Amino acid sequence: MNNVLIVGAGKGGSAILKILADSDVLKVAGIVDIHPDAPGLKLAKDNHIKTGNDYRVWLQKDIDIIIEATGNQKVYEDILAQKPPEMVVVPGAVAYVTSKLVDEKEALVSELKSHTKTRDFILDAIHDGMIVMDQHYQVSFVNKSAERILGFKRAEMLHKPIEEIIPSTRLPHVFKVGRKEVNQKLQLHNGKKVITTRIPIINSANKAEGAFAVFKDITEVVNLAEEITDLKEIKTMLEAIIQSSEEAITVVDEKGNGLMINPAYTRITGLTEKDVIGKPATADISEGESMHLKVLKTRRPVRGVHLKVGPANKDVIVNVAPMIVDGKLKGSVGVIHDVSEIQSLTSELKRARQIIRNLEAKYTFDDIIAESTEMNIALEQAKVGAKTPATVLLRGESGTGKELFAHAIHNESTRRHNKFIRVNCAAIAESLLESELFGYEAGAFSGAKQNGKRGLFEEAHNGSIFLDEIGELSLNTQAKLLRVLQEGEIVRVGGTNPVTIDTRIIAATNVNLEKAIMQGEFREDLYYRLNRLPIYIPPLRERLDDLPALIHHLIQKLNQDYGRQVKAISQEAIQSLTNYHFPGNVRELENIIGRAMIYMNHTEDEIIAEHIPKFTSQIKSESTEEKLPAPNLKNMTLQDALNEYEKQVLIRVLEENQYNKTKTARRLGISIRNLYYKLDKHNIDKSNMQNHS
Numbered sequence: 135m136n137n138v139l140i141v142g143a144g145k146g147g148s149a150i151l152k153i154l155a156d157s158d159v160l161k162v163a164g165i166v167d168i169h170p171d172a173p174g175l176k177l178a179k180d181n182h183i184k185t186g187n188d189y190r191v192w193l194q195k196d197i198d199i200i201i202e203a204t205g206n207q208k209v210y211e212d213i214l215a216q217k218p219p220e221m222v223v224v225p226g227a228v229a230y231v232t233s234k235l236v237d238e239k240e241a242l243v244s245e246l247k248s249h250t251k252t253r254d255f256i257l258d259a260i261h262d263g264m265i266v267m268d269q270h271y272q273v274s275f276v277n278k279s280a281e282r283i284l285g286f287k288r289a290e291m292l293h294k295p296i297e298e299i300i301p302s303t304r305l306p307h308v309f310k311v312g313r314k315e316v317n318q319k320l321q322l323h324n325g326k327k328v329i330t331t332r333i334p335i336i337n338s339a340n341k342a343e344g345a346f347a348v349f350k351d352i353t354e355v356v357n358l359a360e361e362i363t364d365l366k367e368i369k370t371m372l373e374a375i376i377q378s379s380e381e382a383i384t385v386v387d388e389k390g391n392g393l394m395i396n397p398a399y400t401r402i403t404g405l406t407e408k409d410v411i412g413k414p415a416t417a418d419i420s421e422g423e424s425m426h427l428k429v430l431k432t433r434r435p436v437r438g439v440h441l442k443v444g445p446a447n448k449d450v451i452v453n454v455a456p457m458i459v460d461g462k463l464k465g466s467v468g469v470i471h472d473v474s475e476i477q478s479l480t481s482e483l484k485r486a487r488q489i490i491r492n493l494e495a496k497y498t499f500d501d502i503i504a505e506s507t508e509m510n511i512a513l514e515q516a517k518v519g520a521k522t523p524a525t526v527l528l529r530g531e532s533g534t535g536k537e538l539f540a541h542a543i544h545n546e547s548t549r550r551h552n553k554f555i556r557v558n559c560a561a562i563a564e565s566l567l568e569s570e571l572f573g574y575e576a577g578a579f580s581g582a583k584q585n586g587k588r589g590l591f592e593e594a595h596n597g598s599i600f601l602d603e604i605g606e607l608s609l610n611t612q613a614k615l616l617r618v619l620q621e622g623e624i625v626r627v628g629g630t631n632p633v634t635i636d637t638r639i640i641a642a643t644n645v646n647l648e649k650a651i652m653q654g655e656f657r658e659d660l661y662y663r664l665n666r667l668p669i670y671i672p673p674l675r676e677r678l679d680d681l682p683a684l685i686h687h688l689i690q691k692l693n694q695d696y697g698r699q700v701k702a703i704s705q706e707a708i709q710s711l712t713n714y715h716f717p718g719n720v721r722e723l724e725n726i727i728g729r730a731m732i733y734m735n736h737t738e739d740e741i742i743a744e745h746i747p748k749f750t751s752q753i754k755s756e757s758t759e760e761k762l763p764a765p766n767l768k769n770m771t772l773q774d775a776l777n778e779y780e781k782q783v784l785i786r787v788l789e790e791n792q793y794n795k796t797k798t799a800r801r802l803g804i805s806i807r808n809l810y811y812k813l814d815k816h817n818i819d820k821s822n823m824q825n826h827s
């Protein structure tokens with residue numbers, strides 16, 4: 135509010151100005167009392183400047199506007215006679231604008247000029263509402279702001295009973311008791327909130343002539359206060375979100391200086407507030423360009439930019455967006471993602487996926503590497519076979535990928551959502567195999583108390599059963615399998631009722647079934663049933679075109695298994711592998727690459743020839759001639775000693791035969807089934823072994 139000096143001459147206008155001075159509506163520097171006996175001018179003593187009409191005194195005051203509020207011709211002429219340089223004369227009023235308000239002078243002057251009646255001008259220019267009531271309780275004056283606040287036109291209010299205009303008015307009361315009420319809160323009929331001061335008008339004879347109210351619309355202020363409270367709440371909320379966010383956040387101002395970071399930012403970059411707040415946006419970058427600066431320059435967001443930040447050179451990906459408020463650039467906000475965290479999450483996800491796949495048929499045709507023509511033929515046959523319900527017979531040496539094909543065929547078939555069950559016919563004791571495959575009736579083995587059990591054929595109903603090592607089935611089990619293939623039904627062990635099943639059979643073998651038929655070890659009728667769709671997978675040595683692609687595939691697979699980052703293999707190393715004949719096929723290749731990766735230094739990321747074992751020494755097997763050391767016999771029974779010796783012999787011969795079980799069994803002169811039994815008995819790990827050669 136401007137600092138106003140009011141010059142009065144004892145007329146009606148002065149009385150209103152006095153009231154204004156009393157009610158704090160204007161900040162009044164003082165009143166020039168030209169006619170000391172003027173009615174209505176009864177101000178506090180120290181506010182009176184008794185100067186007569188010497189206006190120069192005014193200039194010494196710290197005032198913005200001096201307004202002569204009377205039409206008194208004499209005063210007007212006096213002022214004109216002494217007019218200071220900045221004084222502007224307006225008809226009916228004199229306005230003096232000090233240099234402090236020079237900028238507003240023009241506007242004020244033209245405003246003043248448009249008002250002939252200064253009193254009304256002042257009162258109308260006041261932001262506060264004013265309403266005057268006479269002794270008949272009727273409205274005798276309202277200003278413009280009162281119109282705005284009360285929501286009525288001046289003509290609608292003048293000469294109307296005050297209570298019609300403001301139903302809750304207390305002006306009649308103030309008039310009756312003759313006492314003012316200062317700064318009272320009031321809610322108007324139209325919902326507006328006002329703060330009002332009510333004052334009785336008392337004439338020189340000390341008689342009440344009416345009362346008036348000056349009121350300020352505080353609706354906006356109250357709303358503003360509420361808005362500010364809301365804004366404060368939002369600010370607190372946002373701060374809490376940013377502080378607790380797991381995402382690292384950094385904010386800079388429009389000049390690119392650090393404004394704010396959160397704890398996640400410190401965790402990832404290692405930089406604290408003192409390192410970045412108020413510092414240029416480049417402060418946290420250890421490699422790359424500051425994206426904050428780029429965004430401030432272009433006003434466009436950037437996403438997914440790779441950078442290195444902080445003293446630890448952390449690998450991160452950043453997204454930065456400009457903050458534009460009402461079209462003005464206020465700064466930018468960046469969100470930083472820790473790449474190593476993303477990487478570890480991705481590999482965790484991959485592992486989880488792998489585990490899930492382990493529970494089902496793991497592989498699809500996409501997992502089968504086939505570059506050579508030979509492999510592509512096998513692959514094409516398998517894909518065609520997958521779409522038919524026919525029994526598939528996979529043939530090929532151990533480790534060529536027969537199981538891989540079986541998985542892929544199941545996953546490509548319409549049965550993919552049902553079970554895939556793998557049975558290694560050589561690994562299960564013959565006595566158990568039948569009941570495993572076909573199930574048994576209650577009481578079949580040990581009296582009526584024993585519950586019956588479904589066999590694997592029933593388990594895999596609507597799915598597929600993979601019968602690996604089918605050449606190892608006994609003639610008895612072969613007969614039962616033939617029934618499954620012919621009738622589509624099984625009979626549980628100990629039962630008589632056939633159970634219809636719909637299980638697709640995928641069989642695999644590496645033995646020469648034709649030779650087995652001739653030797654009377656395999657049923658010819660079963661052979662023809664199984665051999666409807668034979669797929670031959672050639673040994674690796676006959677399709678060396680697959681070698682490089684297989685090696686790269688295996689490196690990726692083993693990287694995941696071992697948590698390594700091996701990226702390549704040298705040409706020389708590939709060359710040395712091409713010279714090998716791989717009796718254990720792809721499984722052996724996998725073992726060789728795996729071993730090379732284990733022996734590699736953690737700083738190396740390329741497999742070189744030195745990492746590959748010398749194959750010549752591996753192929754020879756004359757070391758069997760070497761004597762095995764006798765076990766330490768101290769405190770051992772003969773049986774313990776024999777067991778220990780047997781175990782050592784098994785391990786040694788397995789090693790000499792590259793863990794190929796058929797070769798080992800043949801070399802030891804025992805059946806493969808017997809070998810499985812002994813491996814179990816001595817707890818020898820079979821996971822890395824080949825079944826046959």
Ligand SMILES: Nc1ncnc2c1ncn2[C@@H]1O[C@H](COP(=O)(O)OP(=O)(O)OP(=O)(O)O)[C@@H](O)[C@H]1O
Nearest residue numbers: 501502503532533534535536537538720721824825
């Ligand atoms: N073409 C191929 N592409 C990718 N991986 C392969 C391929 N062939 C074989 N492998 C991998 O080699 C290993 C041996 O394959 P698989 O177990 O399928 O052989 P197999 O012929 O069933 O062996 P066995 O007769 O001893 O049971 C597996 O880890 C398999 O994933």
